[in-house]
Amino acid sequence: MNADSPDPVLAIDIGGTSLRLALIGVDGALHGEIAQYEMPFSSDGAADMEGLLNLMDPHVERARQRVADEPMIGVSLCGNVDLVSGDAILAPNLGWRNWPFGRLVSERFRLPVCVATDVRQAVLAEAIWGAGMGLRDFAWATIGTGYGGYLFLNGRLYGGAHGFAGNFGHITLDEVNGYPCGCGRRGCFETFVAGPAIARAGQAAHEAGKSVILSSLALGGDVTTPMVFRAIELGDETAIAIVDEAIRLICINLGGMVNLLDLSLIVIGGGVTEAAPWFVERISSDIRAYLMTAEAQRDLRVLRESMPNAALWGAAAHVFAAEGPIPGDALEEGIVHRAIRAW
Ligand SMILES: [Zn+2]
Numbered sequence: 298m299n300a301d302s303p304d305p306v307l308a309i310d311i312g313g314t315s316l317r318l319a320l321i322g323v324d325g326a327l328h329g330e331i332a333q334y335e336m337p338f339s340s341d342g343a344a345d346m347e348g349l350l351n352l353m354d355p356h357v358e359r360a361r362q363r364v365a366d367e368p369m370i371g372v373s374l375c376g377n378v379d380l381v382s383g384d385a386i387l388a389p390n391l392g393w394r395n396w397p398f399g400r401l402v403s404e405r406f407r408l409p410v411c412v413a414t415d416v417r418q419a420v421l422a423e424a425i426w427g428a429g430m431g432l433r434d435f436a437w438a439t440i441g442t443g444y445g446g447y448l449f450l451n452g453r454l455y456g457g458a459h460g461f462a463g464n465f466g467h468i469t470l471d472e473v474n475g476y477p478c479g480c481g482r483r484g485c486f487e488t489f490v491a492g493p494a495i496a497r498a499g500q501a502a503h504e505a506g507k508s509v510i511l512s513s514l515a516l517g518g519d520v521t522t523p524m525v526f527r528a529i530e531l532g533d534e535t536a537i538a539i540v541d542e543a544i545r546l547i548c549i550n551l552g553g554m555v556n557l558l559d560l561s562l563i564v565i566g567g568g569v570t571e572a573a574p575w576f577v578e579r580i581s582s583d584i585r586a587y588l589m590t591a592e593a594q595r596d597l598r599v600l601r602e603s604m605p606n607a608a609l610w611g612a613a614a615h616v617f618a619a620e621g622p623i624p625g626d627a628l629e630e631g632i633v634h635r636a637i638r639a640w
Pocket residue numbers: 466467478479480481482483485487
């Protein structure tokens with residue numbers, strides 16, 4: 298990559314249900330449009346790698362035509378990723394374990410690729426182009442199918458001993474009375490506050506005959522998270538109580554993290570906050586009750602993500618920071634950050 302006049306990067310965000318692609322410049326500008334597809338899955342329930350590469354193909358070809366040098370690819374993936382090898386170590390929503398994802402993409406297109414976990418890419422984008430610009434200590438939180446995030450401490454990404462820091466959604470809240478969690482344990486915060494937990498509480502209220510509105514919205518099917526938000530708009534007291542409780546627990550959880558790390562900002566994204574934008578404003582006001590210091594109560598900001606999809610933007614930021622056009626000071630310490638060239 299030419300550090301003086303870098304070409305835009307092909308950024309790819311691979312989620313549990315959708316695939317998004319965009320060309321993003323070194324200034325964070327979107328070139329053209331964001332393309333979106335449903336994620337292809339094989340009959341065995343795992344993400345279909347060949348189908349995925351075929352969906353990427355025309356976008357890679359378009360990138361080849363639009364940039365002066367060889368295009369580079371940045372990827373955000375919903376799972377734990379080895380930053381050096383680009384392997385998907387564990388991506389439960391894609392059915393992948395120790396899957397050589399980065400190498401397969403690089404080999405297929407004969408192009409360099411950077412791959413990392415979606416929450417890590419999101420916080421990097423906020424640090425370089427978004428609400429975290431110039432800040433030393435802040436966190437990213439996703440509230441969607443799951444609940445968790447990533448940390449930016451002392452002016453750089455913080456991965457911890459194994460790259461798994463930021464799993465505040467898997468702090469145990471109640472392992473005795475709690476629900477089984479995707480991580481294999483029981484009673485994590487995620488199982489009480491993420492989208493499926495809100496839907497589950499709505500379904501229980503519907504089955505117990507506690508909410509006429511939720512029962513009528515369900516139309517004989519199951520209650521979904523958007524239905525609970527719709528019931529709130531219709532003034533349903535049961536739905537209000539369900540979401541109040543989720544917000545209370547999120548504030549206890551994130552407030553504890555602020556007390557531990559003295560953060561100045563939490564940026565929040567994810568499907569739940571897209572469905573109910575007021576969710577973040579509620580957290581911003583309610584979290585004050587759980588902050589220890591007057592300084593944190595006064596200064597902590599809680600904001601929605603500052604890009605249409607911070608993880609997608611972060612996939613591009615990762616390439617620019619690893620390859621030099623953007624100084625790599627924001628990246629994790631102790632790791633040699635290089636694009637994978639596997640052909
Ligand atoms: Zn868990």
